[in-house]
Each structure stands twice: as C-alpha cells, then as structure tokens.
Amino acid sequence: MTGHRARQWKVRPRAPEAEQRLIEAGTDPLLARLYAARGIEDPGQLERRASALERPDSLLGMEGAVAVLAGAIERGETVCIVGDFDCDGATSTALSVAALRAMGARATYVIPDRFRFGYGLTPGIVAEAAELLAPDVLVTVDNGISSRDGVAAAHQRGMRVVVTDHHLPPAALPPADAIVNPNQPGCPFPAKSSAGVGVVFYVMAALRARLREDAWFAARGLEEPNLNEVLDLVAVGTVADVVPLERNNRILVHQGLERIRAGKARPGIRALIEVAGREPGHLRATDLGFVVGPRLNAAGRLEDMSLGIRCLLAEDYREARELAAELDALNQQRRSLEADMHDDAVEALADDPALAERHGVCLFREDWHQGVVGLVASRIKERLHRPVIAFAPGDGGLLKGSGRSVAGVHIRDVLERVATTHEGLLSRFGGHAMAAGLSLDPVHLDAFGDAFDRAVRELADPEALTPRLETDGELGPEELNLRKAELLESGGPWGTGFPAPLFQGRFRVGEVRVVGHNHLKMWLFPEGGDYTVEAIHFRGAPEGRAPELEEVELAYRLEVNTFRGRRNVQLVVEECRPAGSGL
Template sequence: MEKRWVYKQEASEEVVTSLAESLKLSKTLASILCQRGICTFDEARTFFRPSLDHLHDPFLMKDMHFAVNRLTEALHLSEKIMVYGDYDVDGTTSVALMYGFLRNFTHQIEFYIPDRYKEGYGVSTDGINYAAEQGVGLIISLDCGIKSADKVAYANSLGIDFIICDHHLPDNDIPPAVAVLDPKQIDCPYPYKELSGCGVGFKLLQAFCLQNGVELEQLYSYLDLVVVSIASDIVPITGENRVLAYYGLQLLNGPQPMRPGIDALKELAGITSEIDINSIVFGFSPRINAAGRMGDAKNSVRMLLAQTKEDAFRMADIINESNKERRSKDSNITKEALQMIEEDDFLRNAHSTVLYKENWHKGVIGIVASRCIEKYYRPTIILTHSNGKASGSARSVHGFNVHSAIESCSDLLDQYGGHMYAAGLTLPIENIPAFRERFEQFVANSITDEQKCPQIEIDAGIQLSQITRNFFGIIKQMEPFGPGNMRPVFVSECVYDTGSLRVVGDSHLKLRLTQDGYAAFDAIAFGFGDLYHRISKGIPFDVCYTIEENIYRGNITLQLSIKDIRIK
C-alpha cells in the first residue's frame, strides 16, 4: 500500500539557529527539538533532564483536598475500601498501584474488576451491590467512573461514597461523588491534561503522602506500574507523563530486583535487552490485556501484586495461556473478516468496512478491526453477537473522526461511545443493514483523499554521512519515545545497496546502504521482500527510516529501520 510522506512543519530559521548555538547541536537536531515544542535552552534542559521535582502539585487538581480528606478518614476509621478499576492495562495497573500502596496502611481493603462480558465497561450495578454486601464504605474508581453518574448516585443511596480517578472526557452530568479527579474537566485548573488513569491515581497517592507525611520514595517505587499504563494506554509522552515514564523505565531497568510480576512478564515476552516503551507495548500489554479479553482481569492484578516469584509466575502462566488463546482467535477471525471483504464486490470497493458475525469473540474484535485497516485502509467496524444485540468495536484512519460517523447513525443504536480513532457501539441486530448503509454514506461523503492513504510523518531529510555516534547519542537522549515524542523519522535520497541485499524471513529485506559512495549502513526493511529484484539491479531509491542500535554477539552497531522505500 502506497504511503504519503508528510514533512513536519519547521520552526523559523532564527529560532532553530539560536537553539542550535545554545545547545551546540546541528541545525537538524535543533529543528527536530523545535518541532516538539522545545525551542529554548531552558525548555531543552527540562526535556533532557527530567526530574521528579518537575511533577505538578497534586492539590492543583480539582477536588483533590476532598479526595485526600475522605481517604484519610476512611483509613483512620478502619473503614472498608474497595479499589475498582477497568479491565484493560491502564485499569489493572491503576488497581495494582492503589491497592498495593494502600494495603501498607490498612487491611480493610479489596479490589474489584468488572467482568467484560457480564458487566461491561465502567462502574457496574453488580460491583456496587457486591461492595454493599461486603460492608464497603468507600469506593475508589480508577480509569472509569466519570460517566457513571447514575451508578454513583445508586451507591450513595446504599451509604457508599465514591472517589473517582479518571482521565476520560466527562459528560455534562458529573457524578455525585465525594471527589471527582479528572484533569479533563472544564473547570479543573490542573496544568497537565494527558495523564493516564493510573497517573491520576498516582496523583491522589502523591497528595495523600504530602498531607500525611509519608515519604514519597515509598510511592515512587510504584512508578514501574505507572509507565506500563502510560505506554499501554497510548497517552502522550510529554510533560508530566514524560517524567513519570522516564523514572518508571529507570526502575524497570535499574539494579534493584524488578517486581516479581513484571519479571515474569519480561521472561514470558522474551525480552532480553533494555525495557523501553516498545517492549511494554508489544511485550507486556497484550499479555496483561488478554486476561480481561479472554478470562478474568483480576488475574492481571494478582500477578502485578504478587510478592514472590512463584506466585507471580503461576499467575503469569495463566495470563500467557489467555494470550495464546487471544492470538489464535485474533488470527482466525482476521482471516474470516478479510475473506468476507475480498469475496464481496461492494465491501472490497467501499469507503468503509462494517462486518458482523454472531460467533466472533467479543474480546478480540477491536484488534481485528485494526488488522483489517492494515489491509484496507479505511474506517472499520467489527460487530458480533452479545446479549441479544450486535456489539462492536470501531477503529479509524489518520485524520478521520469515526466517533462522529457513528454519532450520525445514533438513531439506529442503543448506545455508543469513544473518541476520534476508536469507539464502541451496541445496536439491534436487525438494524445492521441500515447502519452499514448509513455509515458508508457518511464516510463516503466526508473522508478526504489524503485520509484514504496512510501517511508517514518525516522529521528531516538528511545525508547518510550525517549519521554519527554523536548524532545518534542526542537522539537516544530524547527517549522515552511515544505519542507526542515519536522516534525521529528521516529521509535519505538516491541511496544504493552495496551488493549485500538478501531476503530474510518470509518477506524482509536486509540491505547495506550507501549514498554518494560514502557511509554504508546496515538496514532492515520488514515486509519489502517484493522489491528485491528491482533494488538488486542497482537502481537508486529514496528511503525513510529511523535509526536504531543493533546488538549482535555483543557488538553494538547503528542500523536503519526502513519504514518505506521509493524507487526512482
């Protein structure tokens, strides 16, 4: 599939030159920093030297005083507390953080994760009823609750108070909780709005420590859980998230033994090098998520809270089996979905994809929607049967608001929610044909030609000769990479393979690239094996790529990871 190369907007020459001179950097590197909003010496110093002192005062968050006072009261009175979280990675790490920290101060505490299929997302009536049966006086909800006004009111009627820690956009109807901690509330003055759900929980505990004289180092030992949530929930790694992620990764890669559950995850994922954001996203996240997708998300919390290696690996083995089942169903359903598209002229040529099959597993349909977009780049909804209705997950392409497209069909739906690039919906099965037609019409009338083509954002065009150890060293200091601070992507034009070209694996190219006869670099191009014969003829081509370290038999070399190739 052809991709658009889109160059990021450059800052003014004056600003770039000033930054380059003050930091003694090349203009290329200074320009990349400016693209990320780092345009002065002081901003660069803060960026390159993250400090826990840069964390904001938690009491700037609306309702924080109420939250800390109510939590402190519950602990003082030995009141029973329930920590309630969502079943995804952000939710389960949030619960592990809150429960793990607070059990140092009380034994009157338990945690609750709703069943994905019986209770659905968010605060559930079943969960509140269970809390009432157990004599719970305070529920702390994490990564959910901001849209549960009716459920919180019901809990209040049973004599149960709520503290909500959430990071999703609120509705107009704010729940009647003792405290609602969500920086995305319009009237919340907290200066950083992009915390994960676990991050909001962390701020509550930070405030608790400050008010009650608890050493913050005790809380900072949980930053490994916070960075897992940040990486997995795809929140921007900017500002406060960058500080939390930086120190969380230090904890994961430090000299002290890792949390047994994290250690077990690392071993099961086969991670042998330094843990970074990518290894969390592709190694940890699918396994933690699999527990909630295929079985019981409480197993993820139990693994993260395990205090012995034996307990951690026992729970990790259960989770790993769930992940194997998830991968099998994901693969099989993806094949079925793609076959449905390929065998239907309308579906193959449509501007959108809406598929339904009653026996598809609800836990993987969001993943399947993403897989379909990899082949057919367009807004996609995958539906399956659930409790007598059609329930689905939607995924979108760059720049297209799939939530708005679904909202245009709201009269056909029972419920829906989400954001620009991902959403969920439920509708009567008999409404599927009308919904598919209306959704397709909306997409066809509103999607642009640019949105139909995947794009690669380019940071800078460079010569291969510019790539040195020092150049890469500055890039490495820009870590951790993630949304809002992605690994820089470069373009080099008119490069050649030196003659070492070969196909590895099923369809990958291994190359050694040179430009103007200088600076040969090893390169790997995943999925570009079909270009072997054209490149082997010595034809010049342009490449876009990231620069990475390749470790082989103890030797560390720089390698280009090719994102796209354009042959002249």
C-alpha cells in the same frame, strides 16, 4: 485482495526559530531538528526530572477525593478499587491497591468481567463488590465518568464513590462523592492527555500528603511510601493506552523506564519482560506497548484481568514468573485468534470492494471474539486509513463493537453525531479521539453502518483520510552510525504524539534474504557512502520469498540492535519502495 492504501511521504515541517533556540541552549543539532518538528519551542518542554511534574492540587475534585479516602483509612474502612480490563486499568488497579496498602488502608479490588458486566461501574459490578467484599468506599480507576447508574446503585447500598478517570465526560456527570478527571469541565490541570494510571498516581500522591499532614504515618510507626516505586506501573499503563506523550506524560514514562532499566521494576513487570525475551537494561518506551502491554491485555481480552493484576501485585519473583508465563500463553492464543479474524476481515473487504471505499467501515462476523475486535479494527484501520469498527456477538443479544480512528477524525464525536441524529440506534457508547466502544442491537447493524459512514463524511476533513507517512527527512551517510543511533535512543521517550524519528533515503541493495517466516534482512549501501549498513524489514516478504531489489527508497528508523551483548546500528524499515517509483 484489498491491499494497503499507498501512503504519500511527507517531511514534517519544523520551526527554524525554535530549532535555533534549542541549539543555542545546548541541544544536539539533530535532536533540535527533531524536537522542533514535534512542536518543542523551549528547552523547558524537554525536562524529564520528576520535580518538573505538574502538581496534584490543580486537579479539580482532588480535595474531595482525598477527604473521602483519608477519612476511610483513618476509620479503618474498606476501600475497593473498581478497575478496567485493559492494561491502563490493570496498572491503575495495581498501583492504587499497592499504594493504599502501603499507607495502611484496607484495600481490595474488583475487575468487571467484560463478558458479564461490560465496561465501567455498572449496577451489576456494584452488586458483586457489595456481596463479595462489602466495601465502604468504591474508587473507580480508568473508568466511571459515564457511570451514573453504577454510582447511584453504590449510593443506594450506602457506599461512597470516588471516580478517577481520564475519558471524555458525558453532558451529565455521575453523582459521585468526588470526581478527579483532567477532562471534566472546569478542571485547570494542564496535562489533559494523562492516562488513567497517571490520574490515580496523582490521587495517591495527594492522599499521601494529606495523611502526612494528619501525622498518620508517624502515629502508627508506618514508613511513608515512596511513590517512585510505582512509576514503572505508570510508564506501562501510559504507553499501552496510547495517550499522547506530551510533556507531563514524557516525564512519567521516562522516570518509570529509568527504574525498569536500573533493575528496580516490580517482580511482575520484570517477569513479563523476561518471558518476552527482552533485556530490561535496553528497554525502550515502545517496548512497554508492544511487549508488556499485550501480555497484560490478553488476560482482559480472553478471560479476566485479575490474572494480570495478581502478576503486577506479586511480591515474590517466582510467583510473578509463573503468572507471567500464563499471561504469555494467553497472549499466544490471542495472537492466533487475531490472525484468523484479520484474515476474515480482509476476505470480507475483497468480497465487497465498495465496503473498503466507505469513509467509515463496519465489519462483523458471528464467530468473532468480542475481546479481540479492537485489535482487528486497528489493523484494518491501518490498511484502509479509515475509521473502522469491528463487531462481535455480546451478552444480552447485543453486538459489542470496538472502533479505531485515524488522526484528525474524532471517533467519539462521530458516534455522538450518530446517536443524536438517529435516536435509539445506539444502546451505549464511549471513548476518546482515537478509540471507542459501543453496544448495538443486531437489527440496527446495517443502519448503523450507513449512519457511521455518513457521520465520518460530514465530520472528517478529507485530508485526514489521505494516507500519509511523515518522515524527518534524510540523514547523511556519515550519520548512519551507532553514536547517532544511541543519541536518538536517549532523546525520548518517543511515542504517540511525540513520534520516534523516521527518516527517508535512497540505498543500493548489496544483499537481501528472508529471515524468520517473512522478514527481510538487507545489507545496503547508502547514497554517497562506500560501506554497508544492516536493515530489517519486518513482514517485508509476505510470500516468504526475497524480492529482486537493486535500488530502494526507504522510510526507516535508525536504532541500536543489541544481540548477545553486542550493540550495532540497524535500520528498521517502515516502508520500502523501488527507487524512482514516484509513489
């Protein structure tokens, strides 16, 4: 069976001058060391107050979008949100509907069924929205930047269209009445890594300001909505969409997390956290991606995302809890499907070793589920450290593919290269640096696989395809304590583009045993220390047996483990290898 490619451990470089400036500004030396290794050069980059957020007025197209929406609200017209079927799309939709209704708008929503309509504002979903809801204005969230045909179809029916999106735009933009996307040409907004939910949060903030200027709230006795109340949605969607946590996104996620930890989250998010068995008061940013996000995504992957949006919009906790339980059950079903499909993929790699040696890898099975192929692509990408696209049968006789890439290989650019050098090969594609989706005629699958491999070879720096594990170096034995773990926890939010601290070190093994089905629990003596520290290596015993270990080198995270009200320090092992193995 094809195993994981061995990763080289490398300590992240950091700028000593930046580290010293941070220390002089009062930053703890350990955090200063970590921040300097993540490109932080000035204490201002670490600001987490909401007042430090970028202003909405620098988003190109904002004035036009607000004019369309404010006019629709003031005329009593119906505004329909057209979302996406992933977590970013669900949180964007829920935020928009909640904010618009709080402003007195007649707001509704429609979510494309991925199996009937596919992604984005298609003519099919425009027709369905027109028939069921008869809206005057369509607003896309987390999609729309590539929807030329859908916008044209809406205009033919007399609807105005506002596109809000964050994905990379095509050469020709859709003929919408307004477009708000920080990545569209000419947009000066500095936070280019905003998620879809972040973009529409800004649209709602600017709309509220416009309605305030128009005396809309005062004239109708409406309480002006507090948009801090939707920051829990912004945090969930931002983390779940795996966008880089640059300064503005870190502020948004921090503010949303603070609301959740303080017990101020909306009922749906509280219910999703509860069904996962987590405590809101100790939630981390990563929990939003691994706990809340998958349960929302399960609805869009296996059925349709309306269930997730109903949960997020629920005002009654009992209703939210029932909907969260349904989402949790769907997530269990998704996990089972994913496990089976992952086993199929690993078997395919074992049967064809040459496939695993390609620079770009394509996988397909007739019985795979199109809603889960992206997760399989992600897991195989981690295994091979190569861009991977997994395909499943779709509607209309086409294959639906979902791709995931490694840092340094922009998968949408790869697909662009394939499309321009092999005209007619791709039916449709879109995405961003690390993830993309596409449609393909089955007769072109082999040709596409070869073209994808060649395009990755041509565009990728070979160094990007060398698996590496970046660490923050070693901690002294005196630093492996609860106080340091709490310091690291408080220094976030950590996530994509601002990775959680990962350390390396040598330990003598005191005791080791298997917990659960395949996790390793270890008690370790740090080098130079005379005490033991607990460690957990999830899936560290794939055969269900504890290995014989005497001395190990670990790449690990220093975390706070909260269990039954008690907090203790724990090493969460990312990678374990025998000491002196030289890997």
